[in-house]
Amino acid sequence: MGYHEQYSHYVGMIEETIEKLMPQTEEVFSKEGAMPKLLCESMRYSLLAGGKRIRPVLLLACCEMLGGDIEQAKVPAAALEMVHTYSLIHDDLPGMDDDDYRRGRLTNHKVYGVGPAILAGDGLLNYAYESLLANAVDYPHNLEGHMRAAKAIANRAGVCGMIAGQSIDLSSEHMAPDADRLAYIHTHKTADLLTAPLLAAAYIAGASEEQIAALERFGWCVGIAFQIDDDLLDVEGDAALLGKQTGMDAQRGKMTWPALVGVEAAKERSARLWDEAEEAISCFGERAWFMRGFADQMRMRKS
């Protein structure tokens, strides 16, 4: 199977798992508690909005690379996508980025209202842990692996991880660029949720300390390079629009690498990080073919 076929195969597994974990419900007021129809619908609206599934694909691919049991990794992969999706719903809210559109569709609160969108986000975050814990109980012989996988996801998503990055990002708007602050934001807001699937896969598959360190390095390099490229694409988009080359993010006073060090230096930094990412997983040899393909695709993207 080629890279793109394999990618589609993983996406299919992820969407099938999401459907199993969260089918559309009918309203039933039973004491036992079915998921309310509107809550379920609003969570599904964002969860099935056609994202690229980068994080869960990484989890499945990494698990296979390590020779782990991919069946055990499906629910953690879907749970990670729930975490990512909740963060987008809450990010889009008034008081946060206040966006009306995402991926060409109305944002969750524009369709369901602010209150239901807050609950949809809370619901997805909590259901990610409900799913991770239920899955762990299903594999008693690998309970510790699943526990550590869930913990890795929780920590990378949490108050010293993604939420920390969002918090500092929110309080840094319109500040003068600062390298330490920017590195912190990118590491936690972007890279942590790309490292999470690698660590989760590693614990489920019982990887060695050296393998875990290599995967952490890979995830961090990919995350930071991805973010720098994102900022560069914004700058080039703006430049094309404005007819000039500029190192400042014109959009909304956002702190970026091009703004901090200039476009050329940012490009060099990104190239170095992509090389380093590839070097990091060289220890896995041929087994890393998909992960290498993944990094190549990310590196070449133009939007």
Place this chain on the structure above:
Amino acid sequence: MGYHEQYSHYVGMIEETIEKLMPQTEEVFSKEGAMPKLLCESMRYSLLAGGKRIRPVLLLACCEMLGGDIEQAKVPAAALEMVHTYSLIHDDLPGMDDDDYRRGRLTNHKVYGVGPAILAGDGLLNYAYESLLANAVDYPHNLEGHMRAAKAIANRAGVCGMIAGQSIDLSSEHMAPDADRLAYIHTHKTADLLTAPLLAAAYIAGASEEQIAALERFGWCVGIAFQIDDDLLDVEGDAALLGKQTGMDAQRGKMTWPALVGVEAAKERSARLWDEAEEAISCFGERAWFMRGFADQMRMRKS
């Protein structure tokens, strides 16, 4: 030790554990990730706002009643209080209840802003799971017990539990009272988070199926009776204010038992439930002295 001394003793253990899990931080932009200062401060603002700690006290008391190791229960108790606190922060937001005050203090978003309050809630919810999972890893000989305890908390707090209750509550405003709908809201919005600590304690302490069923019954009765009493206190407060006895909640078209069946029938239902709660834990005999005292105190409350 008498009941009130024992209660204070439990509260002391809970607040000490919260301080250990979430001390005030200084801003450090390290790659490893310290908790951002403002995020930490905003979470602590609500977490240390002087609540009664009902849920974590129930967890510790139930664990002791069952002969479990209370050391293992401290972190789950603090985590449950984080879950409760996040739900209050998000409930108070514009788009939800839009409240300016809680327990006589400004609500989280009135002090820190809407965006940071959303993140403070997300942070507390996620950190609850970070804490539960870290604690589980600390007790490898009781890993399955901790996993089931975390799962019980997650399920009761989640999309078929507390969040489900909030979702239906939000979509039921200004609707005509309906017994099934009301029972669903009270069961999930109120009772589920009172049953969660009992189940968590049961799994940590390795309780029997019969004990678990008894505790579930106790938690549900206490939760529903507590909610009916709440609505009755509101009615009587309104009645005192308005100089008349009324079965409708004057405040904001909220669906309540007094509105549905009248004040007298609601009082009878509450009395029956408190009796049933006591009956449910009779199987624990003398060991249930604190739990009985807890139910008595709740039953006698006047505000």
